[in-house]
Structures are given as C-alpha cells and as structure tokens.
Amino acid sequence: MPFGAAPRAGGGVDFRLWAPAAQRCDLVLGASGEQLLAAERDADGWWHCFRPGAAAGSRYRWRIDGGLLAPDPASRSNPDGVHHPSCVVDPARFEWDEDWRGRPWSEVVLYELHVGAFTPEGTFAAAASKLAQLAALGITAIELMPVGAYGGRFGWGYDGVLPYAPHPAYGSPEDLKQLVQQAHRLGLMVFLDVVYNHFGPDGNYLHAYAPQFFSATHQSPWGAALNFDGPGSRPVREFFIHNALYWIEEYRIDGLRLDAVHAIVDASRPDLLEELSSRVRAAAGGRHVHLVGENEDNVHQRLAPRPQPGCYDGQWNDDFHHALFVALTGDSSGYYHDYGSRPVDLLARALTHGMLFEGSHRWPGGAREQCIAAPPQHLPAMVNAAHNHDQVGNRAFGERLARLVPPPAAELATLLALLTPATPLLLFGEETGADTPFLYFADWEGELRDAVRSGRRREFSHAAKGADGQAHELPDPCSEATFASTRLDDEHRHGERGRRWLQMVGDALAMRRQFIVPRQHLLLQGEHRSGRVGATGIRVRWNYAGGAVLALDLNIGPAAIDVPASGEAAGQVLFAHGRGDRDPRTAHWPAWSALWWLGNNGATSA
Template identity: 55%
Template sequence: MSELPPTPPAAGAAPEIMSVSRPPLPSTQPSSTTPAHFVHRMPFGPAPVNEYLPDLGYEFRLWAPAQERVELVHIVSDGERRLLPCLANEGWHTCRVAQARRGDRYAFRLAGGLEVPDPASRFNPDDVHGPSELMVPTSFDWDPDWRGRPWEEAVIYEMHVGTFTPEGRYDSAEARLAELAQLGITAIELMPLADFSGTRGWGYDGVLPFAPDASYGTPDELKHFIQAAHRQGLMVFLDVVYNHFGPEGNYLHAYAPQFFTSAHHTPWGNAVNFDGNGSETVREFFVHNALYWLQEFRFDGLRFDAVHAIIDDSRPHILEEISHRVRETVRDRHIHLILENGHNQASRLGKPGEPGRYEAQWNDDFHHAAHVALTGESDGYYTDFAERPIAQLLRCLTEGFAFQGDVSPYHGGARGERTDQLPASAFVNFLQNHDQIGNRAFGERLTTLTPEHALRALVAVQLLAPSPPLIFMGEEAGATTPFLYFCNFHGELARAVRDGRRREFGDFTHFSIGGKDREVPDPGAESTFRDSVLDWAARDEPHGRQWLAFYRGLLELRRTFIVPQARWLLRGRGKMMAGSEHAFEATWPTADGFALVMQANLGDNVSPCFTPFAVTPFATVGEMEAGENRLGPWSVRAYVLPAKAVTGGGTDE
C-alpha cells in the first residue's frame, strides 16, 4: 500500500492555492547524438524507385479509377515542364521519372486537360490549386530517444498556429514552448494542418490531408517544432478530419468519385466512402494518413474530428481499424488517440493503448454543464443542461458523460452509452476550446462572459479532477481577445459562408454581449482573422500575470497530487454526493487504498461542507473564511485521503 502524501500547510493568499515543490521537467537535451530518420512508406504519393540509390529517381502514383489516361506534369527547378504518360492498371496510374529530384514540382494532368495536385502531396507550397512539391522525408535529423509520456500525465493545450503568435508560423510558436512547459502543460494539440484553400482558416476544410498548410511554414519547420516540443518534455497531438473534404480545392470528384458515396449523407453532402464500392482504397488512404503523421512527423497522438459524421456500416468500422493499425505499427513510444463524438459512444473508448479503442473523448457534456452554471445561457444545445447544470457537471466528473442513454430534448431522443466500465482518463474535460468560443457569433471567451471568481472556481474543478484537462490557447493568461470563425474563400463561396454565418445566429438570444444590433463579423475578412490573434503583451499586465500564477499553481498541484493517484483509480467507482442546488462532493477511490476527494460550492451563497475531514486540503480556491464546515461562494477544496477516512465518517485513521 502506498503512503499517504504529506499533508501540506493551509492555503495562503492569492492565487488562493498552496505552493508545492515542482518535480524537474524531462531533460531538454536528447540523450543520443546520432540522429534518426523517419519515413512512412505507403502506396500513395511519390516514392523513390530504390531508396538506397536516389539517382534512379521517383515513382509517382495516382488512384484515378474514373480516368482512362493520366499524364504526369514534371516541373524542374528552372521551371521547365515535361508531360510524361502514366501506365494504367486497375485504377492506378504510375509514372517513373529518373530525373526527379527533391524540390521538383509535379501535378497530374487528366484526360480533359485539368491539372490537379497529388491528393497525397507532402507539400503544396502554392496552395491547393498549385502543383505539389517532391519532398524527401529522410532529410530531417530526429532525436531518436523520445518515448512520449503516459496518458495520465496529459495536460493538453489546444493551439491554432496561425493565431497563436502575431507571425502565425511554426518557428514563432516554437519560441513559446519553454513557457508552456514551465506552466505545467504536457501536450500541445494543433488544430488541423491539412492544406486548405487560402492563407487563413481553422483547418477543418482541408483538401490535401498529407500536406501541412504552407501558411505556417515548411514540413521540415513543422518537424523542427515537434522536436523542440519533445526536448521540452511536451507531447504534440494533431487534429485530423476524416469526415469530409473542404469545399474549395477538392479535385477528387474529377478522377476518383469512389471517395464519396450517396448511400450516406453528412452536413457537408455525400459521405466519405468507407463501406461501398472502392472503399478498400479509400480506407487505406485514411489509415495511412494517420500512420504518416505519427511516424513521419513523430506526432504523439491524433484527435479525430466529429467522428459521429463518419458513417461506416462495414466491419470492422474504420475507426476500429485505424486504432488497430496504429497500435500494431507504432510500438516504440506512447501514442494517444482521442475522439470528438457527439453520439457519446462509450464503446469506442478504453484503457490507454487498447487495440481497436481510443484513449479518450472530448467531453462536451462537461463543457455544456459548466458553461450553463457559469453563464445561465440556455440556447441551442445548452437546452439539455438548463435545469440541472450542477448535477450534470457532477455526473460528468464522477462517471464521464451526463447523457448515457438518457433522453436529450435537443437531439430529440436518447443519446449516449453507459460509462461504468471506463476510467476517468477516458474523458477530456475543457471549459473552452476552438468550437465553444469560435462558434459564438463574436467569439467571446469566458473571461468576458462571467465573473472572475466564478471562473476561477470552475478552472479549479477542471484541473483538480482526475480526467485529463484541455486548455485553449490564451485561457491560461485570462485572454480577452476573441477567437472568431475565419476563412479565406473567394467569390460566391465566400458570400455564402458570410451570409450563412449571419443567418445561423439570427434566433439566438445570448449570441453576443452587445445584443442583436451588432453585425456578425465576416469570416472572410482579414480583420476577422487579425482580431483573433493572441495579445501577448496582455500576459505581462497584472491581470495576465495573476491568471498565469493561478494556472501554474493549480497545475503544480495536479502534477504533485493528482497524477500519482490517477493510474490507481478504480474504473466506474467514482461517487457523487449532491448537497444544496449548487454544492457537491466527488470521490474517486484508488486501488491502493486512497481516494481523491473534491468539495465544491458553485453558487453565490455559503453552503454546508459535506464531510469535515481532519486532513488539511492540498488545494483551496475561493472564499474559505466561512469555516472548515462550510463552503464559501464559488469555492473548491481538494484532498488525497485514505479511502476509509471518506467512508468512515471523516476521521483520519
């Protein structure tokens, strides 16, 4: 049996959490001086004819079953263009070019004369309509010794590269990594990088899934960013989109309509074909995409966007296949797979590393309950949380989902599956993310929507609960800059997006602070993008420094008291006790005889304390002057206790 962590002294003054000694960060230097080279070999994209004899050139392949004839357009460094015929075989068109070298541009010319980029392009420097660039993945020198971090250590920081810094590039973001590591972040999650149309966008309209968007830098600069993060002890995750392709720059319909099926429909039209005629190649395209990012770029994990819109009636489901292939292929380090799934399918989740399953899901239920508790908003999907937000928040903390087969008025039926066999680590909790900020008409953050003392209490609940937390960039410094929806489409598509955005918010009561007399920002305007860039100067002002100290202190406590217990937590054994309408006690017992306990009052009035433990809490946030047997308004206490102290009436035996 483990020893009980030493009881800390009582909490002091602001930031209202105690200070603890911080374990050293992982080494920032590689332990080996011999670099390694990583390349993911796949049937898509160009490949050397002989990897040991580069002078033999490259083989280019395109799956274009709707085309009888395809030509390769080979563009050398001086701009000379050569048209070379491809050999056709069962839908594949292949061309070998002995003169092809790194840095050459290439495209495929279809029978009607249309020139298209490689759908598996590793880089498209002239955007989605231009030719692809021939990359040599082995040109980058990697540190060979990075093994990742276990999932229970995850503190995730969601980042949009283009608005994280004024420069909006990998190298400028890299310069801030040490600061994030010192704050207590352990994982960076990048919003999608797949090449999208234009120079600015969220990334969810990508059309070249293997090509990092050139707006942020080159593929080697992305690799440099990831390696720099690893040297700071930071994992790096990537958000990938396998449920649709963007509306501009997607040429697949012209030569491979088998990528889509009319048998299933999504909000973006015909679904990606994972189960119909030709789906074998489509499935391999996405399986290899996942493996490509993990192997060639050394990402530590992937977050799969809106998988409820991935429709697959075959067996195994594509999500199950991807998980199996990843677990089988990448075995030299920790790899973490995360879902966004509006259906709350607990059956897709499991313990870390389990083949066919995923480590965790973004827990929208936690966010919605917390948001309603903080703001009182009840529009849209907040309708489901309007009556009992604290009770639903408590269920999220101790069980995972608030809806586990329960009827959802907003969705018009039962939603979700039971979670009693899942660990707390299977649910990523957040108070803000790109969707929940950016899908508001004016992109407001919680710092502008709710009182600071209330927000601090919810931050403490999030960071001191055992489930892995996610923080949206700037949140840690109390940022007030908005994060708006922005894109860079042109012509009729740009007008349609702008007008649709404004119609979307026409019936919302609480869609802005200023009311309905304000015009919703145009997503295509450059000013909308610029307004979303983080203000780094604000971090050095008193307000920013106070928030940074608050987050840093809570994350120190998480690392010291929560993480060591997290791996021992018993599945499905979280207990909840509701007190008044706004107060609760949550308990998470461990296999080695202890329990994490949180007591919280998320209301404006003093509430009785559930159990007056003899042990001093390791964290106290909010008004504690109400006494040890009472909880002040918007206050939180957290403990590590022997389990029998919790069940036996509060004595410290």
C-alpha cells in the same frame, strides 16, 4: 506509403495516383509544366510513372484526360496553395533525435492551439519559440488544430483537401518537423487534429477522377460523405489510414485527435476506426502514441484504459463543458438545451461519471433525441475543457468565459477542467485568462464566401447581442480582420491579470502532477460519489484503491452558502480557490469557491 511521390534511394522519383475514373493521366513536371510524362495504369485504377531526374524540391501535378490539372491528393507539400503544383519531399532527409519515447496518457495535459492565431507571425517556427514557457507552466502536450492544406490563406483547418501537406501559410514540412522536435526536447508531446469525415469544398479535385472516394449511400453534414464501406472503398480506407501512419511515422506525432467520428459512416467489420487504431498501435512500436475521438453521440465502447489495438485512449467530453457553462452563465439555448433545467446536478454527475447522455443522437436544432444517464466511465479517458475551439468559436462573437462571467467564476471553470481525474485541455490563451475572442474564420471567395456569410447570419439571427448586452453586427467570417482579431496579444501575459492567471494555472498543474497523476492507475471505476449541497454546492469524492479519496467541495454559484458538516475527518488540503478558510470541515462556502483535499475512506483494497 502507396500514395503520392516517393524518392528512390538511388535517385529519381516514383509518382503514383489512384484515378479509377480517368482514361488518361500524365505527370506534368516543373512549376510551369515544362515536361509531360505519360503514366501507365494497372487493373485497379492506379497510375504510375518514374522520372529519373526528379528529386526533392521537384514541382509536379497531374493532367487528367488531357485537360484538368490537379495537385497530388497525397502531396507532402503544396507551397503555393491547393490549386498549384505539388512538391516532392524526401521524408528521410530530416535528422531526428532518437531518444524520445513519448509520455503515458496519465500525464497528458493538453493545450489546444491554432497555428495561425497562436502568435502574431502565425507560423510553425513562431509557435516553436513559445513552447518553453508552456513546458515550464506544466503543460505536457500541445494539440494543433488541423494543419492539412486547405483553400485560402486562413481558416480553422477542418475543410482541408490535401491532408498530407502542411498548410503553406504556416511554413514548410521541415518547419513542422522542427516544431515537433523542439517540443520533444522540452518534454512536450504533440497531438494533431485530423479530419477523416469529409473533404473541404475548395481545392477538392477528387470528384473528377476518383468519384469512388465518395459514398453513394451515406450523407455528411459537410458535403459528400466518404466511401469507407462501398464498392471501391479499399483505397479510400488506405488513404486515410496511411495519413494517420504518416503523421505518426514521418512527423513523430504523439497523438491524433479524430474530428467528429460520429460522422464517419462505415458498416464494414472491422470498421475504419477500429482498423486505423490497430494499424497505428502496430506502427507505434515502443513509443507512447495516443488516439482521441470526438463523438457527439457519446459512444464509449471504443475506449480502453490502456493502449489496445482497435481502441482509443480518450474522448472529448462535451457534457462536462455544457453542464459547467450553463451552471455559470444560465444560457440554455441551442445545444445547451438539455442542460438548462438542472445544470448543477448534471455537472455533479459529469465529474464522477464522465459522459451524461450515452448513445443519444443530437437533433440539428441542438437537443438530444432522448436523455440517458450514462454508466460510470473510465474517467481518465474523458477530455474535459472549460474552453475549446468548438465551444468558443461556434458562438456568434467568439467569447471566452472571461467575457461572460465574473473573474472568480472564469478562474473556477479553468480549475475544474484541470483538477479532476479526467484529462484536462486548455485553449490557447486560457492560461493567462485572455479574453481575446476566438471567432470562426475562413478565407473563401465567390459563391462559397457568400454562402458562408448568409449561413452565419441565419444561424445567429437570434444572437445579435454581444456579452455587453448591446446589439452588434456579426463578424464577417471571411474577413481577414476577423481572423486577425483572434490572434493572441502577448502583452496580456505580462499584465497583472495575466501574471495572476499564470500563477494559478501553474500552481494547479503542480498539484495535479503531485497528487492526481501518480494515483491515476489506482482510480476505482464506478465507485465515485457526488451530490448537491444547497442550491449551488457540490460535494465530489473520487475513490482510489487503498482507501485514498480525492475530495472537492464546490460552490458553483454567485452567492455564499452555508452547508451542513459532512462528518468526514479533516484531510490534507491540496488547493483552494476563493476560500480564505482552508479547513475542509468549514460550514461556509463563498461564491464561486472550491477546495480540493485528500482524505481516506478506510478501505484497503479495490
């Protein structure tokens, strides 16, 4: 890796910093700055010095032009926070098991978690101790919200400033590697959220010595846009591409979820996303390594049904969540606006087509600039969720569906995320039906804290009522109490409701593993059918090569409906929710009920 501190095999450490705007750079060694070493500059703005006596554990930072003291932007560890010295890490010291090759995309069942809120301790080590119960349930992959170091003690992680250094409140680099190793020993993959569209505002020193990191022509919703296509952009591109390679190679991460790729502006060819994919594919060797994008503009051209340089395995499908949420709650405010007039129809189409609004930009108020029905997609590439950090945490009071709809409806939402050919994602706690809120929290200080507080008040001035219909004061996003309220109560897992949910989710994942996963490669594209039945009913038929059909008969509404017979032959019932009568030919569908069954359409080939 060309950035940061690199221990030499024979002893000593090479220190490198790209600081093209600096006139002088000195390496300050020691936690208290005991030694000062002048660095040499090359023609491209790289500063370098070698220190024979330095080793893993040595503290250091850079002094810019005789004044500013800054951490290494590619620091592998910053134990005391983003405003303090960096720490040399020897990546060759950790002893990895060598038999893990990963798992294919068809087996992915994601479990998104925030390290700080997942356990009372909020550490990598505590999270590792909970992995066995997730593996036993049928989860196959945990997805960590961003762990790169950010300002303050707690936060979501999307405002990181040291993207190579694990956030010190969670533990050390070795603690994170131990978490990954433990996951692999249990057969679990580890995905990581990474943010390549902006730097956070607290602890970002790059403007002072490397302003070329930031675009002179593009804008970002979260501050200065990154420079991926302007003058001096090559080192910027390498900084983030090497970050992706770093997680794959040094931490044996199995998948990266790239945050808000629609906010990455790059007119060069190949653009950053294509080049990053190609480099990661080459580095993966024989391992299964997966790439997932979050793209609000619903662009699907980068998706491919198998690992391919330049392409991605999956994409978060907000359309599924939004149609499902509106159908269950009736809430069509904000970005739910486009789903409010016909949510049942849109949910039916999302189940067979994946995304609904293809290449349609979203205005700041939430509505799409135009509504375009997307062509059928490769469904396993769609990552479907009834809950994720965005859709829960961006609500004023962070309510999960368990707080917003009756229990059978909340259960049905989770089952619909789990039991389709799309790739499922659960938000931590969802497996037990937890109603713990997941709120926005950030440990900002001073003017930044005041700006975030006032911004939240403006954003949610229309939504001061909680799920109980009563007016409540908005939670303070910068309060430690707000952060603490999001931590899971482990007692809930052992209560009657928690045990019932665990049984339901475990049974659903067993059904998925037995009947859906083995057929993923046979799934036909563009030949699935869905349609309305009455006011709230949906019939869905997913077709496979060879003639098999995965069928879903669904009532998404609060009242039972009587439906006409489909004329189909009775198939093998796979899973039922809210249906005492498990015969797929029944003409009565109870409220919030669903029946999954396996049939045959008589076809013999794709």
